[in-house]
Amino acid sequence: MRILLVEDDALLGDAIQAGLKQSGYAVDWMKDGIAAEQALSTEPYAAVVLDLGLPRLSGLELLKHLRSRNTHKGAPSNNHTPVLILTARDTVNDRIKGLDAGADDYLVKPFDMGELTARLRALIRRASGSASPELQAVAGVTLDPAAHRVLYHEQPVELSAKEFAVLHVLMLNAGKVMSRAQLEEQLYAWGEEIESNAVEVHIHHLRRKLYPELIETIRGVGYLLPRGKGA
Amino acid sequence: MRRRASLKQRLLELVLAAITLIWLGTAAFTYLDAREEFEELLDAHLAQAAALLVVQTSHELEEIETEHTASTHKYSPRIAFQVWEGGKTLLIHSANAPSQHLATREEGFSDSVIDNQGWRVYSLWDNSGEYLIQVAERADVREQLARTIAHNLLQPVLISLPLLAILLWVAVARGLHPLVKLTREVEQREPDNLAPLDAGAAPREVVPLIERLNRLFIRIAASMQRERRFTADAAHELRTPVAAIKAQAQVAQAASSKEERMHALDSAILGCDRATHLIEQLLTLSRLDTLEDGVTKPCPLRDIASEVIASLAPVALEKGVRLELHADDEASLRGNPELLRVLLRNLLDNSIKHTASGTTVRVGIAIEAGKVLLSVSDNGPGLPEQELKKVSERFYRPLGTQSSGSGLGLSIVKRIAEVHNAALQIGTAGEGLGFKVTVIFMQ
Numbered sequence A: 001m002r003i004l005l006v007e008d009d010a011l012l013g014d015a016i017q018a019g020l021k022q023s024g025y026a027v028d029w030m031k032d033g034i035a036a037e038q039a040l041s042t043e044p045y046a047a048v049v050l051d052l053g054l055p056r057l058s059g060l061e062l063l064k065h066l067r068s069r070n071t072h073k074g075a076p077s078n079n080h081t082p083v084l085i086l087t088a089r090d091t092v093n094d095r096i097k098g099l100d101a102g103a104d105d106y107l108v109k110p111f112d113m114g115e116l117t118a119r120l121r122a123l124i125r126r127a128s129g130s131a132s133p134e135l136q137a138v139a140g141v142t143l144d145p146a147a148h149r150v151l152y153h154e155q156p157v158e159l160s161a162k163e164f165a166v167l168h169v170l171m172l173n174a175g176k177v178m179s180r181a182q183l184e185e186q187l188y189a190w191g192e193e194i195e196s197n198a199v200e201v202h203i204h205h206l207r208r209k210l211y212p213e214l215i216e217t218i219r220g221v222g223y224l225l226p227r228g229k230g231a
Numbered sequence B: 001m002r003r004r005a006s007l008k009q010r011l012l013e014l015v016l017a018a019i020t021l022i023w024l025g026t027a028a029f030t031y032l033d034a035r036e037e038f039e040e041l042l043d044a045h046l047a048q049a050a051a052l053l054v055v056q057t058s059h060e061l062e063e064i065e066t067e068h069t070a071s072t073h074k075y076s077p078r079i080a081f082q083v084w085e086g087g088k089t090l091l092i093h094s095a096n097a098p099s100q101h102l103a104t105r106e107e108g109f110s111d112s113v114i115d116n117q118g119w120r121v122y123s124l125w126d127n128s129g130e131y132l133i134q135v136a137e138r139a140d141v142r143e144q145l146a147r148t149i150a151h152n153l154l155q156p157v158l159i160s161l162p163l164l165a166i167l168l169w170v171a172v173a174r175g176l177h178p179l180v181k182l183t184r185e186v187e188q189r190e191p192d193n194l195a196p197l198d199a200g201a202a203p204r205e206v207v208p209l210i211e212r213l214n215r216l217f218i219r220i221a222a223s224m225q226r227e228r229r230f231t232a233d234a235a236h237e238l239r240t241p242v243a244a245i246k247a248q249a250q251v252a253q254a255a256s257s258k259e260e261r262m263h264a265l266d267s268a269i270l271g272c273d274r275a276t277h278l279i280e281q282l283l284t285l286s287r288l289d290t291l292e293d294g295v296t297k298p299c300p301l302r303d304i305a306s307e308v309i310a311s312l313a314p315v316a317l318e319k320g321v322r323l324e325l326h327a328d329d330e331a332s333l334r335g336n337p338e339l340l341r342v343l344l345r346n347l348l349d350n351s352i353k354h355t356a357s358g359t360t361v362r363v364g365i366a367i368e369a370g371k372v373l374l375s376v377s378d379n380g381p382g383l384p385e386q387e388l389k390k391v392s393e394r395f396y397r398p399l400g401t402q403s404s405g406s407g408l409g410l411s412i413v414k415r416i417a418e419v420h421n422a423a424l425q426i427g428t429a430g431e432g433l434g435f436k437v438t439v440i441f442m443q
Helices: A009-020 A033-044 A059-068 A092-100 A113-127 A162-173 A180-187 A198-209 B006-065 B139-175 B177-187 B207-254 B257-291 B303-319 B339-354 B385-390 B409-419
Strands: A001-005 A026-030 A049-053 A083-087 A105-108 A141-144 A149-152 A155-157 A216-218 A222-225 B081-086 B087-092 B109-114 B116-124 B131-138 B299-300 B323-327 B332-335 B360-368 B371-378 B422-428 B435-441
Touching: A001 A009, A001 A113, A001 A180, A001 B257, A001 B371, A009 A026, A009 A049, A009 A113, A009 B207, A009 B257, A026 A033, A026 A059, A033 A049, A033 A059, A049 A059, A049 A113, A059 A083, A059 A092, A059 A180, A059 B385, A083 A092, A105 A113, A113 B207, A141 A162, A155 B332, A155 B371, A155 B422, A162 A180, A162 A198, A162 B177, B006 B131, B006 B139, B116 B139, B131 B139, B131 B257, B139 B257, B177 B207, B299 B339, B303 B323, B303 B339, B303 B360, B303 B371, B332 B339, B339 B360, B339 B371, B339 B409, B339 B435, B409 B422
Parallel strands: A001 A026, A001 A049, A049 A083, A083 A105, B323 B360
Antiparallel strands: A141 A149, A149 A155, A216 A222, B081 B087, B081 B131, B109 B116, B116 B131, B299 B332, B360 B371, B371 B435, B422 B435
């Protein structure tokens, strides 16, 4: 899961980035509105954490641009990416302005890192069309994003952070083919080194730890986690 | 507590006092004037009576049979007369006349006292010089008559004064009604209602008061607005460092490696430092906001500057920023040295924070056109035009500012300059290079 963090405060940004990484997210951290806008037009994000008081381009402006933008063919569309606003202002009016501008949720500073990640999980889950907190997928494989836990036939399965993230992305996009590049984009933040074959290795481990038929390889295209297959 | 004077009562008192004074004056004058005329009239009367008696005495003395003539008029007893033959023998006299001489034998008016009774006497010799006629009037009767006149003069005044007071009371109350109305309007206001008062129907004398009040309302409203915005801003500004501290602490809790934990904890401590700095700056500013302008002590600017530069030199050195002082020794002014120190420290702090390593920050103290100029300039990249306007706004931090800035430094500088009746000039050091703040003391 790749998150865009837009925060101009060095200490707070650093903390949120570290906290989100601890929860297994890949985080791109932009310190002003213009940089964030550029990132949004080039990379796909599972969610955006946006501070409203930004230099150069305010958070609200950025949000409006994002929601009204026409994406070019081929460029990632973040038009519907869930956005969580961080704000120091907590009057009803401020909240209404944020939500009206296209935000999906907001948190007032200071906030709890646990609540931030929980709200992000909820936003990402809702964006994928599921309302249930536990993503039940195929043949007894259950993924619990909050607890960072995967159960196979009621037995917990030990997965690395990246393996968990790959499985999470595939389950969220069950029934859709995800290219290797798409998976990589969701797994690695900018500047993070992507090991070659990393995705293949994670898929391999997942098949081994769970069961081989869970993820199908569409040669030359990508990977697919079939929806509603088996039981 | 001293009882407040009532405007109504005061007006009434003054008007009544004035009226009473003038009436009393008029009455006194009238009385004195009337009395003089009255005395003359009575004297003339006496003289006439004497003349009549002379005529009677010379022609019909024999016919006057009674030794004592009877009183025939209510005022008659006041007139007494004596007829002296040869001036020595009392020939006849009125019943109320004493038997001794009413006055000397000289002709004319005189006053005399006989048996503790004052008399006004007119003496007249008849043409033959045989009889002395003395006609007299009792002084106390004359006095009483005069008093009656005075009484009659003053009585209507004394009766009408209370009536006048009542009418005046009503009139004054009516006249002061606009003031009462204004008072009630101001009284009934909600404490936060600072809308201007309507001067529409107010009389001319009250309009300036209403205008002043309205101007005051506008000023108070603006200051309240500033205060409210500042409190809100300050609270919000504190939220970010607190959010950072909390988030860093939670990251430290969940850290899987020692390195990660230490980084988060260090950052949390840094966040505390930053919050502390922000709180200190806020306190300085709030203290300045309530400070009365009391600029008194002589301030040796050069000494103050060297002191501040010395205290900041380690920080500057660490960042690779050079500090320089170019001071005119003559430059000195009266002010608050502690505040001037805070001012300079904030300016230097800003310069050190916002410039890159290798920059030189120059503190200049000079006298130009009789004014003392204190400037802090650097040879860094400076600020674009539109940012220059915003820098002295509270909580404004230019792009790329390090997290330790509170955004309050220039607000503090601005306020201290105001206290010292100094102007603040924010601009470039020249040729589009560097940032320069000049404080121009107007003394």
